[in-house]
Amino acid sequence: xxxxxxxxxxxxxxxxxxxxxxxxxxxxxxxxxxxxxxxxxxxxxxxxxxxxxxxxxxxxxxxxxxxxxxxxxxxxxxxxxxxxxxxxxxxxxxxxxxxxxxxxxxxxxxxxxxxxxxxxxxxxxxxxxxxxxxxxxxxxxxxxxxxxxxxxxxxxxxxxxxxxxxxxxxxxxxxxxxxxxxxxxxxxxxxxxxxxxxxxxxxxxxxxxxxxxxxxxxxxxxxxxxxxxxxxxxxxxxxxxxxxxxxxxxxxxxxxxxxxxxxxxxxxxxxxxxxxxxxxxxxxxxxxxxxxxxxxxxxxxxxxxxxxxxxxxxxxxxxxxxxxxxxxxxxxxxxxxxxxxxxxxxxxxxxxxxxxxxxxxxxxxxxxxxxxxxxxxxxxxxxxxxxxxxxxxxxxxxxxxxxxxxxxxxxxxxxxxxxxxxxxxxxxxxxxxxxxxxxxxxxxxxxxxxxxxxxxxxxxxxxxxxxxxxxxxxxxxxxxxxxxxxxxxxxxxxxxxxxxxxxxxxxxxxxxxxxxxxxxxxxxxxxxxxxxxxxxxxxxxxxxxxxxxxxxxxxxxxxxxxxxxxxxxxxxxxxxxxxxxxxxxxxxxxxxxxxxxxxxxxxxxxxxxxxxxxxxxxxxxxxxxxx
Ligand code: ADP
Numbered sequence: 072x073x074x075x076x077x078x079x080x081x082x083x084x085x086x087x088x089x090x091x092x093x094x095x096x097x098x099x100x101x102x103x104x105x106x107x108x109x110x111x112x113x114x115x116x117x118x119x120x121x122x123x124x125x126x127x128x129x130x131x132x133x134x135x136x137x138x139x140x141x142x143x144x145x146x147x148x149x150x151x152x153x154x155x156x157x158x159x160x161x162x163x164x165x166x167x168x169x170x171x172x173x174x175x176x177x178x179x180x181x182x183x184x185x186x187x188x189x190x191x192x193x194x195x196x197x198x199x200x201x202x203x204x205x206x207x208x209x210x211x212x213x214x215x216x217x218x219x220x221x222x223x224x225x226x227x228x229x230x231x232x233x234x235x236x237x238x239x240x241x242x243x244x245x246x247x248x249x250x251x252x253x254x255x256x257x258x259x260x261x262x263x264x265x266x267x268x269x270x271x272x273x274x275x276x277x278x279x280x281x282x283x284x285x286x287x288x289x290x291x292x293x294x295x296x297x298x299x300x301x302x303x304x305x306x307x308x309x310x311x312x313x314x315x316x317x318x319x320x321x322x323x324x325x326x327x328x329x330x331x332x333x334x335x336x337x338x339x340x341x342x343x344x345x346x347x348x349x350x351x352x353x354x355x356x357x358x359x360x361x362x363x364x365x366x367x368x369x370x371x372x373x374x375x376x377x378x379x380x381x382x383x384x385x386x387x388x389x390x391x392x393x394x395x396x397x398x399x400x401x402x403x404x405x406x407x408x409x410x411x412x413x414x415x416x417x418x419x420x421x422x423x424x425x426x427x428x429x430x431x432x433x434x435x436x437x438x439x440x441x442x443x444x445x446x447x448x449x450x451x452x453x454x455x456x457x458x459x460x461x462x463x464x465x466x467x468x469x470x471x472x473x474x475x476x477x478x479x480x481x482x483x484x485x486x487x488x489x490x491x492x493x494x495x496x497x498x499x500x501x502x503x504x505x506x507x508x509x510x511x512x513x514x515x516x517x518x519x520x521x522x523x524x525x526x527x528x529x530x531x532x533x534x535x536x537x538x539x540x541x542x543x544x545x546x547x548x549x550x551x552x553x554x555x556x557x558x559x560x561x562x563x564x565x566x567x568x569x570x571x572x573x574x575x576x577x578x579x580x581x582x583x584x585x586x587x588x589x590x591x592x593x594x595x596x597x598x599x600x601x602x603x604x605x606x607x608x609x610x611x612x613x614x615x616x617x618x619x620x621x622x623x624x625x626x627x628x629x630x631x632x633x634x635x636x637x638x639x640x641x642x643x644x645x646x647x648x649x650x651x652x653x654x655x656x657x658x659x660x661x662x663x664x665x666x667x668x669x670x671x672x673x674x675x676x677x678x679x680x681x682x683x684x685x686x687x688x689x690x691x692x693x694x695x696x697x698x
Contacts, residue, residue, distance in 0.1 A: 075254065078261035083119045085268040090116040092276050102369050104157040104413040108275050111150040114143050137185045145176040145195060148202035151232060154275070155206050158225065158411050159213035165205065172198050196243030203236030210274075219322030220285040221414050224274050231270030238264035279418045286422060289319040297429055301436035306330070307341060309437055313405070313430045320426060321419055323409045325385065328395070328430065329356055330403040338403060354378050356406035359392035363401070365424045366392045369412040386410045391419055393427035397435040405430055458625050459518075466511050466639050470504040477501045511639070517572075518624060518641045521648030526569060530653075533565040535602060535673075539593045542574040550588035553578060557595040561602055563675050565653060573649045576642045577606040577669050583636060584667070585610030601655075602675035609666040613659065621659055622647040630663070 090112035097109035118140050125132060149169050155161050176198055179191055187195075207229045214225035241260035273281060293316035303309050310328045317326040329338030329349065337348035338357060352361045355375055359366040368390045372379040382388070387408035395403040405427040409415055477497045484494055520526050536558055543553035574593070581591040589609040596603050613621060617628040625640040643657075646669075650657040654674045661667035 075257050075261055078258070078265055082261060082265040082268050083123075085265065085272065086112060086115045086119060089268065089272045089276060092272075096276065100369075100417070102412055104154070104411075107150065107153050107157055111147065111154060112271075114147060114150065118143055132185075134185045138181055141180045141184070141187075141195075142177045145180070145199065146173060147235075148199050148206065149173045151206045151235075152202060154228075155209045155213075157413055158228075159209060161209060169202055172202070192243055196240055199239045199243075200236045203232050203239070207232035207236065217322055217324075217414075219289045219319055220277075220282060221322030221409075223285050224277060224322075227270045227274030227277075229274075231267045231274055234263045234267035234270060238267055277416075279416075282416060282418060286320055286322075289316075289322075290422070293320055293426070294429070297433060300433045301440055303437075306434070306437060309433060310341065313426070313433065316429075317405060317407050317423070317426050320422060321391070321407050321409075321415065323391075323407045323414060325387075326405065326407040327356070328403055328405050329360070330434075331360070331401050354381070354406075355390045356392040356404045359406070360394050360401065360404040363394045363396060365394070365420045365427075366390070367415065367417065367420050368392075369415075388412055389415050391415055391423040393420070393424040395427045395431045395434065397431040400435070402431055402434050455624065459515075462625055462639055463511075463515050467508065470508045470511070474501060474504045474508065477504065514639060514641050514645065517645045517648075521645050522624075524648070524652060526645070526648050527566045527652045528568070530564045530566050532562050533567040533570060535561040535563065535565070535570065535604060536595050538567065538571050538574055539595060539604065542571065542578050543593060545575070546578045546582055546591075548582075551582045551585065552590045553582075553593065554590055555593045555595070559595075561595050561597060561604075561675070563602055563673060565673065566649075569649045573646050573671070574604075574606070576646050577671075580642060581606055581608035581610065581667075581669075583638070584608065584631070586635075589666075597675050600675055602671075602673045604671040604673075605668050606671075607666065607668040612663040612665050613661040613667055614663050615661075618659060618661065622657065 090109070093105070093109040093112045097105040121136070121140055124130070125136070152161060152166060152169050156166065176195055179194070180187070183191055210225045210229035210232060214222050214229060217225055238260050241256055241263065244256065277285070296312065296316070300309050300312050303312065310330065314326040314328055318324065327340055329340045331337075331351075332339050332348070335348060337350060338353075338360060339346050339348050341347075349357055351357055355366055355368050355371055358375075368374045369388075371382045371387050371390045375382070382390075385408055387410070389409040389412045390406055392404055392406040394401065395405055405423060407415075407423055477500045481494060481497055481501075484491060517526065536555070537560065539555050540558070543555050547553045578591060578593070585591070585608045587610075592605075592607045594603075594605045594607070611630055613628050614630055617626070620626045621628065622643050624644045626644075627638060627640040631638070647657045650671055650673065656672045658670050658672075659667060660670075
């Protein structure tokens with residue numbers, strides 16, 4: 072057996088084998104695409120079998136046989152074109168042109184058989200080659216737009232068509248090429264036709280093993296990402312990643328996950344226009360959810376006509392759907408869509424189920440993480456409540472003790488010497504401690520209101536500069552000079568008493584935490600439509616480690632304690648609440664041992680800046696000051 076004969080035999084055997092696989096698939100699942108594949112390879116096998124039979128029994132090839140085999144051969148490119156149409160779209164005019172070409176080919180074969188003139192042979196070869204080249208190009212184009220396994224399959228078919236066209240071109244040229252290189256032509260022709268057979272085989276009917284090998288890289292990449300998916304910021308991001316993983320692993324254009332909402336009894340899908348809810352048994356995905364079985368539909372519109380419009384709008388012809396279930400707990404459903412039926416194969420059902428199971432593990436881990444966070448938050452809330460109670464009790468106890476002691480002293484004196492003049496010192500101490508007590512109670516109440524975000528009352532045009540001046544005057548002492556820089560009115564819509572409280576608190580802190588004295592500066596300015604106000608001192612400063620938590624409830628820096636600086640650690644928490652409820656920001660910068668700067672940034676509305684408004688504002692501020 073010569074090399075050419077060997078390759079010829081191998082190619083023919085391969086085509087017969089593919090035909091058997093294709094026909095058995097078409098019998099099992101008689102879809103249009105399976106029938107088209109079976110027809111294409113069946114025709115090739117018919118031509119091969121006819122050759123074998125005629126050779127084996129030495130039957131002379133008559134005119135009718137020549138017409139039949141030549142016509143069948145010429146029909147192959149058209150059949151391939153139909154296959155392209157099964158996988159992607161072929162414009163109708165190209166299909167029609169190919170049909171006209173095929174009719175012309177068959178007619179001329181009928182007219183001129185058994186001996187075809189050279190020009191006709193060349194025309195037939197050209198027709199064959201051009202249609203095949205188009206098929207190769209169309210599959211390559213579709214491969215470019217597909218991913219994963221679909222990308223590879225389309226590439227294989229494109230190569231198959233390219234080789235097939237070249238092989239027929241060489242076969243046609245065999246009748247005109249010089250005698251000397253005929254055997255070389257023949258060998259190349261056999262090799263290209265073997266290559267086309269192989270490419271078609273792996274493209275049209277990839278064995279499960281090869282399919283899995285193609286899917287593996289995407290699957291591996293997905294599994295590698297899977298471990299960190301439960302830590303994504305929210306469930307929506309996890310769902311998006313799971314959908315992406317399914318799309319890549321299956322080489323499909325889109326996928327969607329419906330999450331089961333126990334309370335509403337619906338599956339919630341995300342869409343560009345927001346979440347959409349469907350009942351559990353609705354659509355192919357819903358069926359997979361209710362039956363808890365993976366479903367493969369090669370024609371969703373046919374299988375579920377009620378939702379045809381929806382499938383059409385999603386470009387979903389074939390659908391693979393698998394329930395996402397963790398043990399007994401139904402979490403949702405994963406559906407993967409393809410615009411053409413042959414993109415998916417029966418075995419892909421297992422892969423979709425695998426991805427859905429992986430999704431269940433990820434979503435379940437996420438639910439556990441969320442639950443753990445909720446438990447932690449509850450514990451934290453309880454701890455804060457405890458902290459709050461003990462801090463409140465502790466801070467209330469000191470002035471109360473002093474108050475009781477002073478009152479008891481007055482009582483004893485009054486009993487012993489009723490005629491004695493009133494003990495003014497003790498009475499003043501009682502008043503002082505009562506005021507302190509009220510201050511603590513107010514601070515505790517404010518902290519509770521801050522927690523609920525309900526600190527602010529009515530907002531009205533308020534001059535920050537005027538308030539700053541008033542606060543400065545109140546806190547200035549011999550040890551501490553409070554300087555205000557920028558005395559231009561700075562009017563905005565604020566809750567004036569709360570702004571006063573805010574500045575009072577910051578300046579009070581600046582003074583309290585500057586035991587050695589020193590200037591405290593208040594600076595005001597406007598930039599980028601925001602009012603800025605800083606309070607700078609040259610006091611003890613704040614350790615860098617405390618800065619991130621300085622505005623937390625009850626947080627006191629490491630360089631202060633109850634013995635040297637009394638306080639509850641609620642003032643800054645309330646200050647931040649006041650600023651943030653105004654839509655602003657409160658920040659701090661500090662150098663330990665050198666001082667601190669607190670910066671308030673508030674939205675600044677220029678509405679109140681007119682002279683008339685200023686008049687009103689000044690009057691209001693005056694009223695506030697008088698109060
Ligand atoms: P309190 O002063 O009652 O402790 P605050 O909430 O007003 O509570 O302040 C929280 C903590 O921030 C203080 O305990 C102190 O450690 C630190 N702090 C606040 N202002 C200053 C400042 N101007 N200089 C240094 N430390 C400060």
